[in-house]
Amino acid sequence: MEGGGGDGRKLATSSSRRQKPRASREFGPERSLESQKEGPCSSSPSVSSTESMLQMVIPGLPKSLDSPVQSPKSKSASSGSGAAGSDLGAAPFDICMGNSKGTVILKHGLLEINREKRRAKELSNIAPVQHLRPGMVLLKNFLKPDDQVEIIKLCRELGVGTGGFYQPGYREGGKLSLRMMCLGKNWDPDSRSYGDIRPFDGAQPPQMPQELTKFVEEAIKASHDFLKQRGKGATEPSVELPQMSPDICIVNFYTTGGKLGLHQDKDEDESSLEKRLPVVSFSLGDTAEFLYGDDRDVDKASKIKLESGDVLIFGGQSRLIFHGVSGIMPKSAPLMVTDKANLRPGRLNLTFRQHKYEP
Numbered sequence: 001m002e003g004g005g006g007d008g009r010k011l012a013t014s015s016s017r018r019q020k021p022r023a024s025r026e027f028g029p030e031r032s033l034e035s036q037k038e039g040p041c042s043s044s045p046s047v048s049s050t051e052s053m054l055q056m057v058i059p060g061l062p063k064s065l066d067s068p069v070q071s072p073k074s075k076s077a078s079s080g081s082g083a084a085g086s087d088l089g090a091a092p093f094d095i096c097m098g099n100s101k102g103t104v105i106l107k108h109g110l111l112e113i114n115r116e117k118r119r120a121k122e123l124s125n126i127a128p129v130q131h132l133r134p135g136m137v138l139l140k141n142f143l144k145p146d147d148q149v150e151i152i153k154l155c156r157e158l159g160v161g162t163g164g165f166y167q168p169g170y171r172e173g174g175k176l177s178l179r180m181m182c183l184g185k186n187w188d189p190d191s192r193s194y195g196d197i198r199p200f201d202g203a204q205p206p207q208m209p210q211e212l213t214k215f216v217e218e219a220i221k222a223s224h225d226f227l228k229q230r231g232k233g234a235t236e237p238s239v240e241l242p243q244m245s246p247d248i249c250i251v252n253f254y255t256t257g258g259k260l261g262l263h264q265d266k267d268e269d270e271s272s273l274e275k276r277l278p279v280v281s282f283s284l285g286d287t288a289e290f291l292y293g294d295d296r297d298v299d300k301a302s303k304i305k306l307e308s309g310d311v312l313i314f315g316g317q318s319r320l321i322f323h324g325v326s327g328i329m330p331k332s333a334p335l336m337v338t339d340k341a342n343l344r345p346g347r348l349n350l351t352f353r354q355h356k357y358e359p
C-alpha cells in the first residue's frame with residue numbers, strides 16, 4: 001500500500017522541506033489531527049484540570065505536569081545549535097512522579113477500584129489476539145503488569161538522561177503534543193530522517209536495551225503462533241508478518257491532552273521498508289484511541305483502544321498504513337502498574353523498528 005505524500009526518507013533543505021507535502025510521521029495539533037477532527041479528550045496539550053487535581057494529592061509535584069523536572073543526572077552532550085525547534089537547554093522530562101525524598105502514596109477511591117475490577121472482568125472476555133487486517137495483529141494485555149513496570153522504569157531512567165525525553169518541534173514553529181525519546185538512532189521530526197545524533201543538542205540517543213528486544217521477540221513469536229493456527233490456504237505467518245530484530249525505538253509520552261496525527265512510518269532504510277519489516281508498538285499507562293487506515297483521513301479510519309499492556313504489530317501488507325492517536329483517556333491506566341511505577345497520568349508508547357535489513 002502506498003499512501004499519498006512526499007518521500008520522507010531523504011533529508012531535505014529547509015526550503016525544499018517547506019514545499020514537500022508531509023506524509024511520513026507528521027503530527028502535532030497545528031498540522032494534522034486536531035485540525036481535522038477533535039478526539040475524545042481535551043485538544044489542549046496542557047492538562048490543567050489533571051494538574052490541579054494532582055497537586056492537591058501530591059505535594060512536591062512540579063507546577064505543571066508538562067513542566068520539565070530537574071534531574072542532576074541529565075545534561076546535553078553539547079549545547080544546542082538553534083536548529084529545528086525543541087526544548088533547547090530545557091531540563092529533562094520525568095515520566096514518573098515523586099522525588100528522591102519519599103514515595104508518593106496514592107489513595108484510590110471506590111470508584112477507581114471498581115473500575116479496575118470491571119476492566120479485569122471485561123478483559124477476560126476479550127480475545128487475547130486480534131487479527132485486524134493482513135499484516136496487523138493486536139496482542140491484548142500481552143505485557144504482564146510486572147513487565148510493564150520494568151519497561152516504564154527503564155524508560156524513566158533513560159528519559160531523564162542524555163538524549164532523553166524532549167518536546168519535538170518543527171523549524172517553522174509548532175510543537176508536537178507529546179514528549180519523545182529515541183533509542184538506537186535519533187529520528188528527527190523536522191527532516192524526517194534517522195541519524196546518530198540529535199541535531200538540536202548533539203546528544204547521542206541511548207542504546208537499545210536488551211531487556212526490550214526480548215519482549216519484542218516474544219510478541220512476534222506470539223503473533224506467528226496465532227497466525228499458524230489458521231491452517232492450510234492461509235498465508236505463511238512469516239510472509240504475512242516478516243521476522244524482525246529491532247535496533248531502533250521511538251518512545252513517546254502523551255499527557256492526557258496528547259495526540260498524534262495520522263501518518264505513515266516510512267523513514268526507515270529502504271531495505272527494511274522493502275521487506276516490510278513490522279513495527280511493534282507497546283502501550284503502557286492510560287488508554288489511547290488509536291486510528292488506522294489506508295488513507296490519511298480521520299473519517300475513514302478504523303478505531304481501536306490501545307490499553308496498558310497491549311502490543312500492536314503492523315508489517316507486511318500493513319507496513320505503510322496511516323495511523324495516529326486521537327486521544328488519551330484520563331484515569332484509564334491500571335492502578336497496579338501506575339502505583340508501582342509511579343507513572344504520571346498519561347500514556348507511554350514504544351514503537352520498535354528495524355532500521356536496516358541485512359540478510
Ligand SMILES: O=C(O)CCC(=O)C(=O)O
Nearest residue numbers: 025250252265325349351
Ligand atoms: O502512540 C502510538 O500508539 C503510535 C506512535 C507512532 O505511531 C509513532 O511513534 O510513529
Ligand SMILES: [Fe+2]
Nearest residue numbers: 025264265323
Ligand atoms: Fe507511527
